[in-house]
Amino acid sequence: MAETKTKAWRNDAIAKVTGRAKYADDYKFYGMLHVVPVYTDAVSAEIRAIHTEEAEKMPGIVRIVTAKDVPGNPHYGQIQKDYRILADDRIRMNGDVIALVIGETRAQALEAAKYVRADLSPLPAIFDPEEAAKEGAFLIHPDKGTNIINHHKVRTGDAEEAFKHCDIILDEFFATQHQEHAYIEPESSVADPGDDGVIRIYGSMQHPFVARRFSACVLGEPLSNIDVLTIPVGGGFGGKDDTAAIVAARAALCARLTDRPCKLTYDREWSMKESYKRHPYKIYYKMGLTKDGKIQACHVTVYADGGAYCSVTPWVTFRSTAQCCGPYVVPNVHCDIYGVHTNNVFTGAFRGFGSPQINYVVEQMVEKAAEALGMDEIEFRRLNCVKQGSTTVTLQKLDNHTVSLEQVLSTTIEKIGYYEKRKNNTYGKLNENGEYYGIGLAMSYRGMSLGAEGPDFCAAIINAQFDGSIIIETGIHENGQGSESAMIITAAEYLGVNRDRIRYHRSSTSTIPDSGTTVASRGTIMGTSAVVLAATKLKAQMSQCLAPALECNPEEIVFANDCLTAPNGKSLTWDQAVLKMFFLREHPFAQDTFRVRDGIDCSWDEETGHGKAYFTWVYGCQAAEIAINPKTGKIRLINAAATHDVGKAVNPPFVIGQINGGMAQGFGYGTMEDLGIKDGKIANLNLGKYKIPKANELPDFIVTLVENYDPMSKSGAKGIGEPALELMAPAVANAIAHATGKRYQKLPMIIPPEK
Amino acid sequence: MEIKVNGTLHIVDDSRQDDELLNWLREDLNLTGTKNGCHVGICGACVVLIDNKPMRACRRLLKHADGKEVTTIEGLKGQNGALHPLQQAFVDHGSVQCGYCIPGMIMTGHALLLQNHHPSREDIRKAIANNLCRCTGYVQIVDAIEAAGSAYDENA
Numbered sequence A: 001m002a003e004t005k006t007k008a009w010r011n012d013a014i015a016k017v018t019g020r021a022k023y024a025d026d027y028k029f030y031g032m033l034h035v036v037p038v039y040t041d042a043v044s045a046e047i048r049a050i051h052t053e054e055a056e057k058m059p060g061i062v063r064i065v066t067a068k069d070v071p072g073n074p075h076y077g078q079i080q081k082d083y084r085i086l087a088d089d090r091i092r093m094n095g096d097v098i099a100l101v102i103g104e105t106r107a108q109a110l111e112a113a114k115y116v117r118a119d120l121s122p123l124p125a126i127f128d129p130e131e132a133a134k135e136g137a138f139l140i141h142p143d144k145g146t147n148i149i150n151h152h153k154v155r156t157g158d159a160e161e162a163f164k165h166c167d168i169i170l171d172e173f174f175a176t177q178h179q180e181h182a183y184i185e186p187e188s189s190v191a192d193p194g195d196d197g198v199i200r201i202y203g204s205m206q207h208p209f210v211a212r213r214f215s216a217c218v219l220g221e222p223l224s225n226i227d228v229l230t231i232p233v234g235g236g237f238g239g240k241d242d243t244a245a246i247v248a249a250r251a252a253l254c255a256r257l258t259d260r261p262c263k264l265t266y267d268r269e270w271s272m273k274e275s276y277k278r279h280p281y282k283i284y285y286k287m288g289l290t291k292d293g294k295i296q297a298c299h300v301t302v303y304a305d306g307g308a309y310c311s312v313t314p315w316v317t318f319r320s321t322a323q324c325c326g327p328y329v330v331p332n333v334h335c336d337i338y339g340v341h342t343n344n345v346f347t348g349a350f351r352g353f354g355s356p357q358i359n360y361v362v363e364q365m366v367e368k369a370a371e372a373l374g375m376d377e378i379e380f381r382r383l384n385c386v387k388q389g390s391t392t393v394t395l396q397k398l399d400n401h402t403v404s405l406e407q408v409l410s411t412t413i414e415k416i417g418y419y420e421k422r423k424n425n426t427y428g429k430l431n432e433n434g435e436y437y438g439i440g441l442a443m444s445y446r447g448m449s450l451g452a453e454g455p456d457f458c459a460a461i462i463n464a465q466f467d468g469s470i471i472i473e474t475g476i477h478e479n480g481q482g483s484e485s486a487m488i489i490t491a492a493e494y495l496g497v498n499r500d501r502i503r504y505h506r507s508s509t510s511t512i513p514d515s516g517t518t519v520a521s522r523g524t525i526m527g528t529s530a531v532v533l534a535a536t537k538l539k540a541q542m543s544q545c546l547a548p549a550l551e552c553n554p555e556e557i558v559f560a561n562d563c564l565t566a567p568n569g570k571s572l573t574w575d576q577a578v579l580k581m582f583f584l585r586e587h588p589f590a591q592d593t594f595r596v597r598d599g600i601d602c603s604w605d606e607e608t609g610h611g612k613a614y615f616t617w618v619y620g621c622q623a624a625e626i627a628i629n630p631k632t633g634k635i636r637l638i639n640a641a642a643t644h645d646v647g648k649a650v651n652p653p654f655v656i657g658q659i660n661g662g663m664a665q666g667f668g669y670g671t672m673e674d675l676g677i678k679d680g681k682i683a684n685l686n687l688g689k690y691k692i693p694k695a696n697e698l699p700d701f702i703v704t705l706v707e708n709y710d711p712m713s714k715s716g717a718k719g720i721g722e723p724a725l726e727l728m729a730p731a732v733a734n735a736i737a738h739a740t741g742k743r744y745q746k747l748p749m750i751i752p753p754e755k
Numbered sequence B: 001m002e003i004k005v006n007g008t009l010h011i012v013d014d015s016r017q018d019d020e021l022l023n024w025l026r027e028d029l030n031l032t033g034t035k036n037g038c039h040v041g042i043c044g045a046c047v048v049l050i051d052n053k054p055m056r057a058c059r060r061l062l063k064h065a066d067g068k069e070v071t072t073i074e075g076l077k078g079q080n081g082a083l084h085p086l087q088q089a090f091v092d093h094g095s096v097q098c099g100y101c102i103p104g105m106i107m108t109g110h111a112l113l114l115q116n117h118h119p120s121r122e123d124i125r126k127a128i129a130n131n132l133c134r135c136t137g138y139v140q141i142v143d144a145i146e147a148a149g150s151a152y153d154e155n156a
Ligand code: FES
Pocket: B035, B036, B037, B038, B039, B040, B041, B042, B043, B044, B045, B046, B047, B056, B057, B058, B059
């Protein structure tokens, strides 16, 4: 287990504590213009015309851009090209943008935006994904012929037959809400058209490569004409993938059309109105059990509200499908998960990515099952959960890494004192403090990275300079999680040098090969693996060149303590070694790519839902202690504990930081976060009404790191971003049930005050 | 109007009395360390000190700072070019992730520690209750503010 009180280091901390870190809105260029988006009041309507004439005459207005001004294609998307960078035919959600007003100042653009008018004719609208999935429902995208975005299945064993032989069958319904990412920095991008024909984009985003694709599409230009640079990002959590790319593409469009630098900075209300959210799920869950305490069958039907555009709905729901029974062995599974269009705000990537909804359900179902069987809820979990060599519901054998689920469960139980404390659960009777009290826990497994969702590979470059300093970069993007520091630490370790020599070069999309998006908790596992491969290559190259000087075989040279040493005692300092390379006309430079091999490491059959969904897995368990004031219904989080197997903790203080932040976000998801969306309109458009957890609403957390080195990762390290979030809502749900004696099967869990 | 910002005096035309302080700091003075997260006084990303009291710059007008001393994150300095002890504590405790809330968080923490060098963790949580952070779960931020307290004894 890792030491939890290490003095922290990260490469960007000083810039961030002094205010020197420059985020997108902190950039200014000579001649820079300001862009403001225009929305309508509508939720579903035909666009007849957009009137910009009046607004164009306003002072300081340089140009107003609508879909008809787009030189390329205004439609784009990572999976289906249905997103409107500027709405052309229809309004499909309240956050659709019909025009961009470009002004000399932001104030002027804001003023003129009020005078852009749309001539709309109302259309029917649909907000319930289950209704929208039905034959004959109003179509959001008539060209698709259906509102169903995707349908993922698992067909394992014979669930119908198995239910006939079950002693107990539970049949339940759960519903989850939209969740807003609520990164504290709203979206912003500045696009600067260069004299070389390249548009440079400085933006707040977690996926520069997709921002480049969106921009190229809207401009109708090659990818090489757009360079997206890395700058500090004020939080992402999955939310600065598509939406941030759209903002970047709009800034790029305005820059190209005006030939001047353009800044598009969102205010909070625009961000809340337009940016995609976490998918609300309607979940029908049937579980069959035999008296011996075994889960025999699960029948799962889910309608995921994808909102107006596809975004990454098929990928999000893929994870829900592969993990539809949580970390339990179930021999018979019949699962159908539908991603469905509605006229709600669109939904996409959000930390957890289809797992928080499922975990919320499964971890309550197992407790209901234990209760129905008269079994201890922990014993029931131990009996049914995956173990070393177990087979998952998609028929993947868990044998290439350490399956540590029972280890993280036991550790959490011990750290929080679960068995002692559960004696105080009140089950609906007030305790001596006049409160309800409960402790609950939840556990999960999680497939790492993209898995069978798509091609998964990442590049790293190590470039040693002749003075011994080293520049590294990877295709992973710093969103605040500390990825750059993790890469520096890994490079230092594998090159045997002090990390002070290493500078992380903030990549641009023109310098590092496209390595996909920084999501799916893949930064550490993919990025550090690529760094290890590049470091290994560089060492091999240097060994080859320097073996004659060290009078030994290349493979005998040891890289450690800033030295290259031969068994004969001869050595070169790192500085000498690198300089010698230059005299030998060899660049100490290496690039390598870490790849997840299709069909070998990952595989998937769409019809059966069978395959190696993910190339490796992580295991986590979290527990929460709560008290409820019966008069207010307020849930107070007294204490919470988390244990996660991260493979290897590369930079422990920030692994712990990820877990702390994930638990807070998960607690918000479980108990307070709510858009107040009605008929497609969001009522809670700022952080006053959309509540996220505050410092005085949270306790200190007990965090324990488990490190079972993972051979599937080149560095042994896996990921932690998402596992940290996906467990708090179910842990709190179980605590609430133990406190009140009632199950809350709808998120957020709001407890009505007692009269 | 006369507004002192981080020790430098600015003479500002009276016609700008009703201009927003946050915008003026960021756009006129290029002091972009002070952030805008919500623009309605909720998130605390824009907290600066006015005569050592924490204030939300998005809810203050220039007239509110007339004749006063404004301190922004850029004005917080340690001795001999070092980081201020509170900034150093944020670095050492791993309190910084995306960093967007951090300037406001540090200014609020600084105002608290000027008043009370040894607040309890609960006092700290209360003081930063209206500084939202979405990344850290606050634990390591509380750690940093708690640890920096003794540095204020020495300077007092
Ligand atoms: S920007 Fe001032 S409080 Fe949020």
